[in-house]
Amino acid sequence: MDITELDELICQQLNQHDLAQCVRVCKKWHAVFIPYLWNDLSVLEKSSTVQQQAFTELVYEDFLHELQYQELQKDRHDTEPHNLTTTALPLRKYGLWIRQLPSPYFLYTLFQTVCTLPQPQQTHSSVDLVLDMMRHLYRQCPAIQIGELTLDWEVVQWAMFNVVAEYLVPRVRRLRLGTNGSVTLSCSKLKYLLSHCSSTLEELTLQVQVTYDEEDKEQENDQEELKPWTQLKRLTLKSNHDGSDYKAFWPWLWRHCSKVEELQLGHLMPIFESLVEGTCDHMARLNRIHFSRGTDSEGIEVILSGGHQGWKEVNIANVPLSSSIKEALMEHCSTLERLVIDGNCGFTDHEKVAFLARCPMLREFICTNIKWDSRLEVLGLRAHTFIDQDPDTGALKTWACESSLKVLRVMIIDIPRPDLLEKEHPGLGFTLPSMIKNEAYLGQGPEIQRQVYDRLARLTNLETLVLGEVASKWLYCVGLAMSLESGLHRLSRMTALKELHVPHLAMSIGVEEVQWMTEHWPKLRMITAFSMREFDKEMFFFTTAITSWKNASFSCCIFC
Numbered sequence: 001m002d003i004t005e006l007d008e009l010i011c012q013q014l015n016q017h018d019l020a021q022c023v024r025v026c027k028k029w030h031a032v033f034i035p036y037l038w039n040d041l042s043v044l045e046k047s048s049t050v051q052q053q054a055f056t057e058l059v060y061e062d063f064l065h066e067l068q069y070q071e072l073q074k075d076r077h078d079t080e081p082h083n084l085t086t087t088a089l090p091l092r093k094y095g096l097w098i099r100q101l102p103s104p105y106f107l108y109t110l111f112q113t114v115c116t117l118p119q120p121q122q123t124h125s126s127v128d129l130v131l132d133m134m135r136h137l138y139r140q141c142p143a144i145q146i147g148e149l150t151l152d153w154e155v156v157q158w159a160m161f162n163v164v165a166e167y168l169v170p171r172v173r174r175l176r177l178g179t180n181g182s183v184t185l186s187c188s189k190l191k192y193l194l195s196h197c198s199s200t201l202e203e204l205t206l207q208v209q210v211t212y213d214e215e216d217k218e219q220e221n222d223q224e225e226l227k228p229w230t231q232l233k234r235l236t237l238k239s240n241h242d243g244s245d246y247k248a249f250w251p252w253l254w255r256h257c258s259k260v261e262e263l264q265l266g267h268l269m270p271i272f273e274s275l276v277e278g279t280c281d282h283m284a285r286l287n288r289i290h291f292s293r294g295t296d297s298e299g300i301e302v303i304l305s306g307g308h309q310g311w312k313e314v315n316i317a318n319v320p321l322s323s324s325i326k327e328a329l330m331e332h333c334s335t336l337e338r339l340v341i342d343g344n345c346g347f348t349d350h351e352k353v354a355f356l357a358r359c360p361m362l363r364e365f366i367c368t369n370i371k372w373d374s375r376l377e378v379l380g381l382r383a384h385t386f387i388d389q390d391p392d393t394g395a396l397k398t399w400a401c402e403s404s405l406k407v408l409r410v411m412i413i414d415i416p417r418p419d420l421l422e423k424e425h426p427g428l429g430f431t432l433p434s435m436i437k438n439e440a441y442l443g444q445g446p447e448i449q450r451q452v453y454d455r456l457a458r459l460t461n462l463e464t465l466v467l468g469e470v471a472s473k474w475l476y477c478v479g480l481a482m483s484l485e486s487g488l489h490r491l492s493r494m495t496a497l498k499e500l501h502v503p504h505l506a507m508s509i510g511v512e513e514v515q516w517m518t519e520h521w522p523k524l525r526m527i528t529a530f531s532m533r534e535f536d537k538e539m540f541f542f543t544t545a546i547t548s549w550k551n552a553s554f555s556c557c558i559f560c
Contacts, residue, residue: 002554003038003079004326011030011036013344015044016037016513017240017498019033019036019037020037021197023037028266034097034206035094035097038094038097038098039097039099039100040099040100041098041100041101041102041450042100042101042102042103044102044106044110045103045106050402051301052110052251053113053207054547055110055407056110056111056113056114056289057114058091059091059111059133059136059279060111060114060133060469061089062089062090062091062092062136062140063136065089066136076136081378086198091137091140092140095140095141095142096141096142096143097143098141098143098144098486099143099145100144100145101137101138101141101144102161102475102484104160104164104168107134107137107369108130108160108223109135111129111130111133112126112130112184114130114133126495127159130160130162134160134163135163135166135167136269138163138167138168144171145171146168146171146172146173147172147173147174148172148173148174148175148176149164149166149168149169149172149174149176150176151175151176151177151178151183151193152178154181156166161189161193162495165192165193165196166196166548167192167501169194169196169197170196170197170198170200171200172197172200172201173197173200173201173202173203173231174201174202174203174204174205175197175201175203175204175205176205177193177204177206177207177208177438178205178206178207178208178238178239179266182452183207183208183209183213184209185208185209185211186210186211186213187210187212187213187249188209188213188247189250190208190210191249191252191556194253194256196544197229197261198229198462199229199230199278199546200231201231201232202231202233202234202236203230203232203234203235203236204229204231204232204235204236205236205237206235206236206237206240207237207238207240208237208241208393209239209240209241209242210240210241210242210249211286212248217555220373220385221271223305223310229257229259230239230258230259231259232256232257232259232260233259233260233261233262234260234261234262234264235257235260235262235263236263236264237263237264237265237266237268237271237275238242238264238265238266238267239266239267240267240268240270240271241270241271242270242271242462246342250271250274250275250278250339251274251278252276252285253276253278254274254277254279254281254282257278257282257283258282258283258284258285259285260285260286261285261286261287261288262285262286262287262288262289262290262313263279263283263286263288263289263290264289264292264315265289265291265292265295265551266292266293266295267292267293268295268391269293270293272287272299273299274302275299276299276302276303279303280302280306281307282306284308284309285308285309286307286308286309287307287309287310287311287312287313287335288311288312288313288314288338289303289304289311289313289314289315290314290316290317290340291314291315291317291319292317292318292319293318293319295315295319295508297298297319297320297325298314299320300319300325301320301322301324301325301328301385301410302327304325304328304332305328305331307332309335310332310334310336310339311329311335311336312334312336312337313327313337313338313339313340314336314338314340314341315330315339315340316340316341316345317340317342317343318342318343318344318345319345320344320345320346321345321346321347322346325428326346326351328346329480330354330358330492332354333358333359333360333362334359335361336355336359336361336362336363337363337364338362338363338364338366339355339359339362339364339366340348340366340367340368341366341367341368342368343367343368349381349382349385349386350365350385352381352385352410353381353386353420354444355390356385356399356400356401356405357388357397357399357400357401358400358509359400359401360400360401360404361401361404362400362401362404362405363404363405363406363407364405364406364407364408365401365405365407365408365409365410366407366409366410366466366552367381367409367410367411368409372529376394380411380413380414380479381410381412381413382409382412382413382414383412383413383414383415383448383451383452384414384448386410386412386455387448387455388455389451389452389454394455394481396451398453399458401459402458402459402460403458403459403460403461405461405462406461406462406463406464407455407462407463407464407466408459408462408464408466409464409465409466410466410467411467411468411505412452412467412479412480414437414482415437415440415445415448415449415452415478415479416436416437416439416440416444416445416448417436417437417445417478417481418436418438418439418445419445419481419508420436420478420506421537432483436478437478438451445485447489449480449481449486450486450487450490452480453480453486453487453488453490454490454493455492456494457490457491457492457493457494459494460493460494460495461496462494462497463494463496463497463498463499463523464497464498464501465497465499465500466501466502467479467480467482467495467501467502467505468502468503468504468505478505479507480505480506480507480515481507481508482502482505482507482508482509482529483507483508483509483510484512484513484516486508486517488513489516489520491520492520493554494521495520495522495523497521497523497524498524498525498526499524499525499529500517500521500524500527500529501526501528502528503528505529507528507529510537514527
């Protein structure tokens with residue numbers, strides 16, 4: 001018990017009950033384990049009613065002693081002695097060790113039970129008593145750490161709004177205002193809340209409906225000195241609404257965001273014009289951006305064209321893009337490291353391949369292939385375009401990302417698979433001839449598969465390969481067979497591969513294929529696949545054995 005690091009490792013494995021038992025062993029164990037017993041009090045949310053009531057009474061007793069102490073200070077001079085001792089109270093003694101507390105919503109509800117106890121004369125109502133107890137608890141716990149704080153509509157309706165703003169917001173690293181629906185706040189109240197954020201703030205999510213009163217209009221032209229949130233790297237704006245003509249809150253916000261590097265946007269039509277000005281004038285470090293449904297297309301072009309340092313990451317989800325927007329994005333190929341195209345965004349197959357061919361620093365290319373509308377539609381990348389051959393020589397063109405790409409997620413379609421024409425899988429209950437492209441000539445299907453394998457084999461540093469979709473259990477796609485017979489052995493140079501995900505893709509993975517993968521891809525730790533082969537015991541026992549043999553973190557899931 002003399003090595004702090006070992007003490008911490010031991011205590012991390014113990015629950016609250018075990019820690020309480022260790023505290024009672026002897027004085028030495030008490031000194032070692034008592035800080036860990038008090039370290040995380042968020043477990044009270046799942047504790048018994050008796051434990052919750054005991055904690056409430058403990059805080060209440062400490063609070064009453066504080067009031068008595070203050071009264072004595074008023075009646076006596078500071079130099080006069082008094083008999084009231086507060087240092088022996090548990091909260092006063094152990095509050096410095098508390099790192100985690102229950103949510104403010106939970107504490108507000110829990111402390112309402114003290115209304116049945118004798119109340120001090122200074123408190124005018126039960127609500128005031130609860131809020132004063134919360135303030136007292138937070139003052140006695142100066143070392144609490146708040147990783148993420150989510151404030152829904154209740155916090156702005158309840159009287160604890162000021163308590164949360166003054167005692168919790170300054171300590172938070174990730175602040176989320178509004179989740180399931182927009183929070184309605186006046187401009188002044190929203191400024192008051194955010195002005196309490198400290199330099200520890202790293203992420204800010206706003207889903208708010210801003211209103212304005214007479215006080216806000218009078219302060220519209222105030223240009224107070226602002227200290228930027230120096231650690232704020234990510235700003236997320238979703239379903240924000242501002243129906244006023246002047247929208248004074250947003251310029252105030254942008255001036256705080258000079259250090260922001262990542263911006264996530266969605267449903268911002270009323271404030272998008274202000275946002276465009278804010279990104280151009282105040283967010284010089286911005287290099288990662290996410291667009292989702294509801295984002296104004298004209299503003300997208302302006303934002304993409306105005307990237308100060310070049311975009312490193314662009315994520316576009318179900319936003320129809322014009323040709324000018326795609327051209328603006330293409331101008332950043334030299335800096336692009338991650339590109340996500342989610343759903344139907346208007347990219348052609350050739351435009352998708354163009355990014356792979358022109359981005360020398362690209363590490364992740366993710367192209368999800370499901371279009372969600374009245375019906376499910378596969379938006380895959382056609383094999384002929386993915387192969388990308390030189391029309392004169394027939395050789396594969398060189399892609400700029402061949403040595404940099406780490407993650408590839410794409411559905412490669414339009415591969416003739418005559419081997420599946422009459423196949424029926426017992427688990428599916430249907431055949432696949434309507435989904436299979438016919439061969440233009442004998443042997444075309446195997447030839448195309450070999451060419452696709454050859455293209456994938458050039459991505460020598462690839463670590464994660466995803467060739468199937470998991471969006472719907474009824475959606476199965478015809479692509480690579482992923483069998484040794486079809487040319488799987490051509491991927492032997494992909495020695496850096498760690499994860500292979502090919503769910504809901506009609507393929508023929510068997511014992512030989514899994515064995516080949518584990519031998520030629522030494523870093524492989526996960527295989528997720530749907531096989532068109534019928535279930536057999538040999539396959540079951542082999543996948544179980546290989547999972548045990550590789551290591552504890554290896555996962556092999558072959559669904560037959």
